[in-house]
């Protein structure tokens with residue numbers, strides 16, 4: 001599923017980026033090699049913010065989104081129906097083709113413009129989306145290489161419909177595409193707490209893509225995931241609520257939204273890969289609280305902290321307490337120890353019953369990265385020379 | 394023959410579950426179901442069939458069959474639910490919906 005390296009701790013790439021911009025020629029060369037090395041070792045990890053320029057320098061491939069139609073079959077990807085530069089279908093009977101295309105391009109642009117990330121793998125991977133998957137298929141998924149969307153029950157008589165098409169809300173498309181990003185970054189195993197974190201990152205960035213499109217502040221956003229997925233036969237606004245987990249739907253046909261928003265209500269279950277779509281409510285709500293505390297546009301600070309933690313700190317097996325500690329650590333590195341941003345992260349995790357103590361947040365795991373940290377120390381002392389460079393190869 | 398069926402997971406994680414006694418079905422439907430169970434050699438299957446493809450938001454199925462004093466449960470991912478499994482799960486999903 002992923003080709004992740006056990007070496008999980010490196011010098012924060014934004015530090016390396018700074019050196020690449022402001023260092024002496026030898027330092028710049030060190031930074032260049034480090035960037036290349038981390039790209040090779042760690043697959044596709046990226047720094048934040050100033051990566052756009054680097055992407056241009058390296059002439060990375062441009063956005064490449066394509067939509068396929070499965071014709072209610074289950075063979076992927078199906079028949080190509082729309083790609084970059086093609087006109088919109090504008091077919092009221094097939095809205096999912098344009099929705100999947102626009103959603104993928106908007107999500108690509110969001111990652112590129114806000115975090116300097118070039119596609120799912122950071123290296124311009126073509127984005128493949130298939131619509132009209134399966135018969136009355138009430139789901140959307142990421143299969144490890146592409147996105148797929150069912151049309152829900154839109155082909156059934158209105159009275160029998162529970163689900164609309166799964167392309168109906170941009171947050172679903174942002175969610176599926178983010179599963180790809182998670183696969184290439186932390187690589188969180190899709191089981192129990194690591195899986196719930198995988199789910200939560202997908203919800204966080206799925207919600208942020210829609211907030212970005214609508215230019216909403218954290219206070220203005222609805223924080224609903226899968227808005228409008230239920231037909232009018234169901235009493236529910238969407239599938240999940242990051243603002244109030246457990247309140248998205250309540251209906252005699254399908255039951256009540258089972259998401260907890262606090263560790264006291266953590267659900268132990270063998271269903272759903274150990275409750276990955278259930279317990280994700282806990283980290284989801286932590287992110288919402290951080291965004292609420294910081295105010296403004298949630299993708300700018302809260303989203304950046306979560307993105308850096310996902311790319312540079314979390315591992316395949318991270319648990320909720322790791323996510324709390326590592327987002328706290330990322331906030332300290334990005335905005336300073338004891339900064340308002342770092343305090344907001346503390347408030348967020350505390351509200352869901354996962355308090356991060358200040359001392360715990362400062363702990364740095366040095367295992368596996370001594371060489372790189374050593375390299376940084378040498379660099380900061382201004383002693384970097386050809387010998388250090390060859391050693392770093 | 395009695396078959397219990399449960400689906401969890403997927404983006405929306407809406408549980409679908411049901412149980413069917415083939416004796417309560419029209420003979421043709423009952424025969425089709427037990428043919429599928431036999432073709433799968435259900436009682437010889439491992440209790441957990443692992444996912445080979447990875448990915449996220451796919452369904453997870455749990456099937457239990459009781460027949461002639463035997464009882465066996467198999468848990469499998471959607472990615473493994475192809476061929477006769479797909480046909481069996483399709484029939485059971487339709488029955489579960491009808492029953493709910």
Ligand SMILES: [Zn+2]
Nearest residue numbers: 261285289351
């Ligand atoms: Zn709260």
Ligand SMILES: [Zn+2]
Nearest residue numbers: 199202449450
């Ligand atoms: Zn998901």
